Amino acid sequence: MDNSLSKYYLSTMYAIEFIFGIIGNSIAVFGYVFCLKVWRSGNIYLFNLTLSDFAFLCTLPMLVTSYSKGKWTYGDILCLSNRFLLHVNLYTSILFLTFISIDRYMLMRYPLREHFLQKRKIAVVLSVAIWILVVLELVPIITFIRSTDTASSFHCLDYASSGDPEKNLIYSMYLTLLGFVFPLCAMCFFYLKMVRFLKNRQEQLTTAQPLEKPLSLVIIALVSFLLLFTPYHIMRNVRIASQMKFWNLSQCTKNIIHTIYIITRPIAFLNSVINPVFYFLMGDHFREMLMTKVRQLLKRNTPPSPQQISDDKAL
Secondary structure (H helix, E strand, O other): OHHHHHHHHHHHHHHHHHHHHHHHHHHHHHHHHHOOOOOOHHHHHHHHHHHHHHHHHOOHHHHHHHHHHOOOOOHHHHHHHHHHHHHHHHHHHHHHHHHHHHHHHHHHHOOOOOOHHHOHHHHHHHHHHHHHHHHHHHOOHHHHOOEEEOOOOEEEOOHHHOOOHHHHHHHHHHHHHHHHHHHHHHHHHHHHHHHHHHHHOOOOHHHHHHHHHHHHHHHHHHHHHHHHHHHHHHHHHHHHHHOOHHHOOOHHHHHHHHHHHHHHHHHHOOHHHHOHHHHHOOOOOHHHHHHHHHHHHHHHHOOOOHHHHHHHHHO
């Protein structure tokens, strides 16, 4: 079952994520580079989210090839870097989504952007700090990831299937708390503050109505947290714990746990496909600017009609 899931399920899911992720995030980068003239704090967090998604998407062709062939053919260094980038994307995405939620609340609370957290320089500093924090907290993962070399094939093991289970479980719990639970609590906190703020202002329709987009943005981020990231973090820790000797689990139970864990892995990384939705709901007229730019390019590349040529000659 595990071999079949790796060969057919993982390779198919990662291929789908690569195709749709590249399309969605490429459109987002095009919009940022060519359409967005004024960068605000939310734009900076979303652009960094795009960079994180691209780092993850670059690892997918190797994963799809290796899972479909049933062996890893790219060596130890690419095995380590591939698994490392997967987790960098996971935890930078979680933190940037959290700061996007904070930024949306600040936009509601301070619509004139007078709060210091809404300044572009602060957003840049916080974005750099997020990258540094995630890289530092993930450095120990390199010591756990292992590859296996058998007589028939070479395999690049995932993080939860590598290393000493006892030490690995401690580190995995640390990652779960620092990289997932704490940001989730922060997002829930600001979501509740948003709901309370809207409830207090519900009588002022002219003020409450434009605030629906920031609220919808946080709701989508919160749903992504719960549906995508929660099953993976639960099953990763259960998978590691199931390999510890004192549990004394049967091989059938271990296989069932491993199977469920495999199913949750690509689901957690679906955020790279869903994230472009945020670029169209960010509330800064991103979609309108993008469509205007596309229409301008299409109009520029469309050859003039005979009627237009005759009108130009007449002029």
